Amino acid sequence: MSYVTYDEFETSRSPSAVYWLIGLCVAVYFVQATLVGDDNMARWLGYAPGDLASRSLWTVGTYMFVHGGLLHLLLNMWTLWLFGPRVERAWGASTFTWYYLWCGLGGWAFHYMFQPNGGILVGASAAILGVAVAYASRWPDDEVLFFGVVPMKVKWLVAFMALINITMTVLDSGSMGGTAYAAHFGGMMAGWLYLRAPNVGSLDRFRSRIAPAPDYGDEPPRAVPKSGRPRERERDTDDIVAQSKAAIARVRPSPKPQPQPATVATVAPAPSTALDAVLDKIAAEGIESLTQAERMMLDEWSKRLRELS
Known part of the structure; x- marks a missing residue:
């Protein structure tokens, strides 16, 4: 997938939150691949079914920074880089980061509810799919190349991914391990609920609805005529x-005097x-x-x- 259209009024603000999130995931994977190994990292930071009972509560948030392999990491980071910078420029780094974490928690919640007996939950897919929902909500008619070949509008791509994950969540609800489809769909649902909540993004919507103020330059003021014409x-x-x-x-020119009666005089x-x-x-x-x-x-x-x- 790749961009084929861009917003007409892009800001120059650097997507620092996206850089930090990608850097953190890459750093965790580097330690995982060079020092501790995949199994140990997943056991320490990934979410396992018994973590709530054992009070390993940090895994609810840390699971989204651990990945099962290099291909898993590259696919997620590429998708985050595809959709994340533009959303962050529109919202700001702080709002974007909280939204990202919110979608990650939504993915964990759906995994906990619909795949309680699944394997260890790792990966940033839930949070990143929530970012894709935000992108599709704001720029629905932008196009991406699906699998690098098929041009598709973002709104249809996100709808297709939601349909696939809903279907697989239902079919895979009782399985042990495998792809965490419920977490994927949970991240998308968390993003959808966030965007539909009252007062969320109200300032951003207000800015998008008002027209930019015209620039009259530095000319001195001129008197306004009282009449329209x-x-x-x-x-x-x-x-x-x-x-x-x-x-x-x-x-x-005084007219020549005319004889008039003495009683009447016209001047x-x-x-x-x-x-x-x-x-x-x-x-x-x-x-x-x-x-x-x-x-x-x-x-x-x-x-x-x-x-x-």
Whole structure:
């Protein structure tokens, strides 16, 4: 199996927990192969059916760092390296380590319940299959090459491994020794329960749901216009000012006096300097800058101009 797709936003954080777990398993196997032998290491650190009665409780946790042979070790470490770094980068080293140990304890629990008369339990398979479940939950559509040949999405690969281990757990429940299928399935179930528990990974889910904040750079802040259509408002103001000045220009030439009865006298209103100041203020600052009195003056002059026209 190997990666064929990667996350678009990988972080540069080093998967230190994965390095430590692989290094610990390799160190235990080195001592096992060079000094104490497979049988002694399995007896000291692997979980045997009578360990709870004899109070050898440490074997519940240490079994996952012991392996039955070199091929067993290489297969498990390769699978951990395949799925572990990306999960650790997403969660952090501390959360990933606790999750790994939790899945290992889940594997022991299922082995204790469904294969109580089995042989000595060794290997990190339960914990690593729990890591595979976490990977499939977050990146289900990533592809791996099954047996290095067949491309398969991670979600289907994990589902296939779960089905195989469930089937073999049922068929192999009364056997002595052999592959610890119940422990494998227990590690996967422990991981599934962890991921479905309330409040687990809530911060991570929150970060994945929110969009990244845009980067506006170091530009100084700019004033926000009050109106949603400033250009049209400026155009309207200019039109008002132009029309008013044109109307006043028509009024300024005094018409020739016409003979009128002595009792009636019609005089065209002469523009005042106050009105000119209002019009200049509109042109410079906009019509919103007028006071109430200035607005009333502008309305009065508009009414007079309409009557004249």
